[in-house]
Amino acid sequence: MSWKITAFAPRSVVEGALLAHEDAFDWDPDIVISGSEIAEDRPDDWQLEAWLPHKPKKADREALAALFADGAPAFSEEKLPDTDWLVTSQQDLEPIRAGRFHVHTPDHPEIKEAGVFDFTIPASQAFGTGQHATTAGCLAMLTHMKQQGIVVRNCADIGTGTGLLAFAALSLWPYALATASDIDAVCASVVEDNAARNGIALGADKGELVMTIADGMAHPLLAARGPYDLIMANILAGPLVSMAPDFAAALQPGGHLVLAGLLETQEAAVRQSCRRAGMRIAARVVNGDWSILWLRKRRGHG
Template sequence: MSWKLAVTAPRLAIEQALARQEADPDWDPALVVTGFEVDPDEPEVWQLDAYCEGKPSQAERNAVKRLFDAPLPRIRPFELPDADWVSESQKGMDPIRAGRFHVRTPDHPRSNEPGVRDFCIPAAQAFGTGQHATTAGCLAMLDAMKRQGVMARNIADIGTGTGLLAFAALHLWPRAHATASDIDPVCLPAVEENAELNGVPLGNRRGQLDMVIAEGMDDDTLQDNAPYDLLIANILAAPLIELAPAFAAAMAPRGHIVLSGLLVTQEAHVRAAYRLAGYRLQARITNGDWSILWLRQRFGF
């Protein structure tokens, strides 16, 4: 029998918990986490479920507790009938539409709408199925950039998770070279499997995706493939601020940076860090409590 730990809390608390779990390099990949709206009539009440392979250990309980600020919400254990608990975690994850992209889990049919790119992303150990407001917002921002005439020949997706944003960027700019990275080793097989599932070629040539495991920009492949004219980073506010100088150093002149994973309340601090690095705001999207920023190098910098 498998188990889950369930937490009911305000939507913002659950979204913050999901973002913290995604950013935790020591997170146990066997503890699969999902978040969802409990009742359409109460959109601000959400639930986080953490699926366990056995009866929840104290370490697993503590891991879930660390995702929340005090006062800690109640964590309730539930014994589940025999089932594929990863598949169970995907139930209720409806497809999303962001820009020209339709993103779904395998239990939903593909979209055949003309002009729409369908991506199938299983919800498993890696972050970035499109369900989170930050990922969906990045998809919408990338689509808007393409419609405004942005050209990208060399792309980096830092903190790629499932690979979805890198896949989307390659769809928009199919002749570009793309490099994706993540700090979590579990993302390497996840990206490889998702690339095969979605027909995205892997490799180190134009039109292909080069995937590496790295912390920030500290990787030979990331350095060798620079400079980038488009860099995407959907992580968290603190690492975005810390990485501002490294991101700026890896960019081509007048390059574009898309940032997400930051709350609206954190936006001013993030923008200040990138202003010091020579970047100005080109456009922004807010999706719920989250900001998605398009920054561009200041002319003459």
């Protein structure tokens, strides 16, 4: 049984609540929230939705209300049928083209086009089909890096979800070592299944992918397989800020860092933390409200 709580408010109010959620370190992980515009022709009218695996309790409502700095809007509650809403929401997603990549669910056919890498990513319990603006932006950024002549021999995808960014890196740099990690244990089988579906070899040699479950960079395998010349992390702004020193320590001098999952309004804080860790901006793109950053570790730093 699952329930949904919905609140309607101006965009700035909902975005503020989403930012507060990122800083709520004691947040119940069973409560999943998202914010979105109500309609394309009403860009300033947004909704915040929260999904719960149980009937909302007083503590749940209070936790949601606390996200709104100037008072919470009215909440509506509804019981949902027993459906995997993440899977259902992804089944009808249109394919995307980003850089040299075409990403689609099994409901859509692959394309056979010279120079284009086609990935089939089914709807699953892990994030990362590529339809999200941050993932699409990362694919475009990796393509840009390849066009700029960047050579990658050892890469890591932190917070990999479905494995898509790791797959993309191996497609662009097929002789690289590749490591993927995620804090969510369900992602291990998801990545393995998607690797088999897309012809990505699993293993520890060049051109192969190693998958592990890890909290950030704190894992012996991630340490043993470093240092890296490319780290990718499409997660959230808060963890990106706190993990900047860990990313820098795991990169070779001159190594590359691709970050996403941050709103454009959060970019300054992320860049400042990276600058303090010895990294400088190489390029940035904005996809919708989201920033995608390419940074480089300064040579001679650490």
